[in-house]
Amino acid sequence: PLIRQFDTERYFEKEPDKREIKKDKFNFMKKIEWESLFTEKELKDIKELTKNYRKNISSYTPEQINKELERITIEFSWKSSHIEGNTYTLLDTERLIKEHEEAKGKTHDEAVMILNHKAALEYVWNNREYFKTISLKKLEEVHALISKDLQISKGLRKHPVGIIGTNYKPHDNIFQIEEVVGNLCKFVN
Numbered sequence: 001p002l003i004r005q006f007d008t009e010r011y012f013e014k015e016p017d018k019r020e021i022k023k024d025k026f027n028f029m030k031k032i033e034w035e036s037l038f039t040e041k042e043l044k045d046i047k048e049l050t051k052n053y054r055k056n057i058s059s060y061t062p063e064q065i066n067k068e069l070e071r072i073t074i075e076f077s078w079k080s081s082h083i084e085g086n087t088y089t090l091l092d093t094e095r096l097i098k099e100h101e102e103a104k105g106k107t108h109d110e111a112v113m114i115l116n117h118k119a120a121l122e123y124v125w126n127n128r129e130y131f132k133t134i135s136l137k138k139l140e141e142v143h144a145l146i147s148k149d150l151q152i153s154k155g156l157r158k159h160p161v162g163i164i165g166t167n168y169k170p171h172d173n174i175f176q177i178e179e180v181v182g183n184l185c186k187f188v189n
Contacts, residue, residue, distance in 0.1 A: 077117035120145040133189045
């Protein structure tokens with residue numbers, strides 16, 4: 001069910017309340033075998049790409065690695081903030097990160113959001129060994145960096161939410177959320 005095919009154009013032609021959904025909630029409790037998410041060829045390709053990446057990166061100079069990290073940081077900070085409604089462009093984001101110049105006509109909070117994403121990525125990068133596995137505690141540490149100086153509550157949410165444009169209903173209490181995040185961490189690890 002995770003990789004099933006469906007007609008997205010036909011799906012989005014319907015009003016959100018009229019769309020049919022298979023389940024109210026994704027069953028995070030069900031054990032999913034990593035290998036079942038990919039075909040045998042895809043797994044082989046992933047292993048080959050990983051091998052090539054490790055070979056290529058081992059020949060990079062520290063300057064090349066820093067340049068790539070800067071590029072990834074800019075794109076990650078921009079896209080992650082954009083998903084949250086930030087209106088900075090990619091060029092605005094690059095200027096903010098490289099030249100510490102906020103974009104005209106944008107809010108200070110938008111700049112803070114982007115810089116927080118940058119700080120979170122740098123934190124994970126600088127603590128790579130620590131983040132070889134994830135846990136609720138580690139996710140909350142990163143979330144605290146992302147939400148610093150913004151009016152966002154810390155930790156797991158304690159109230160129900162809806163997602164605009166979908167009938168999906170996320171888990172609505174902290175105990176269920178804590179359990180599924182724990183299971184997700186185990187799965188990823």
